[in-house]
Amino acid sequence: MTISKGERIPSTTFTKMTENGPEPVSSDDYFSGKTVAIFSVPGAFTPTCSAKHLPGFIDKADALKAKGVDEIACTAVNDAFVMGAWGKSAGADGKVTMLADGNGEFAKAVGLTMDGSKFGLGTRGQRFSMIVTDGVVEDLNVEEPGDFKVSSAEYMLEKL
Template identity: 45%
Template sequence: MIDRGSPVPSVGVKLVTADGATDTTSDAILGTGLVVLFTVPGAFTPTCHVNHLPGFVANAAKLKAAGIDRIVCATVNDHHVVKAWGEVAGALGTVDFISDGNAELAEALGLMKDSTAFGMGMRFVRSALLIRDGVVDAVFVEDAPGVNASGAPAILMALEAAYS
């Protein structure tokens, strides 16, 4: 698993925004400013759709006020699914998305889990990272089902403790 002080890897991904999907690299997306990256097992999956993503959308203004320049969600889904999820969730324009269709970024970050038993293949673990200018400042990985350590409220508390 990626550690504090490590640079984010450069992996080919698709960036999904309100403007559409573009080919780019993970370090290009995560390399400037203070970024919160949260990773989810899958778009439209119950916990991701009902608890994780909505918390970041609802707290976007607070995160920005606390110094976050960009909010990014990464998932191992194709960019069409990711765009549809962002639209349905009302998140596009507030959250940018990384479509990591082949789980290459999940693997490079050491945040990959095997969900083949559930018919989902390799996926991200549920986590969040604070990244400053392309270097990881903090890593929050869920150790149980649900959204606790990697949710927006936890990130706000970490920002208050570390950056105030």
């Protein structure tokens, strides 16, 4: 079942690349006591994700923070090494936290997986965005397959 507005983010673990290597990040700790704009992409370095989705949140980071967002995070069913390299190549450092969902645990827990096997991707996270305040989903925007509209930074800014 897909998570809904007003529900608490399930307890899962992301992995974040740091200067000391990959480190686990508890969703309970990560979302506690702050407002997080989190968005999910089907895969790091994929066309729409690299050309529009991640760059949009990097470009709009200051505007989102001015509207009350404490932190911006990107997640994908990729490992921490790939997410770290993608974030570095895109200039995300200090603007967007790259959270690897390597086994798809977060995507499964929030009920937002997709079958990308016809593209050789296996099970991935759908393209979506949400505002999470102190661990509770305040806003959820899930894209239709193949679309890129409601999960963009621009759309999120309009709604805040």
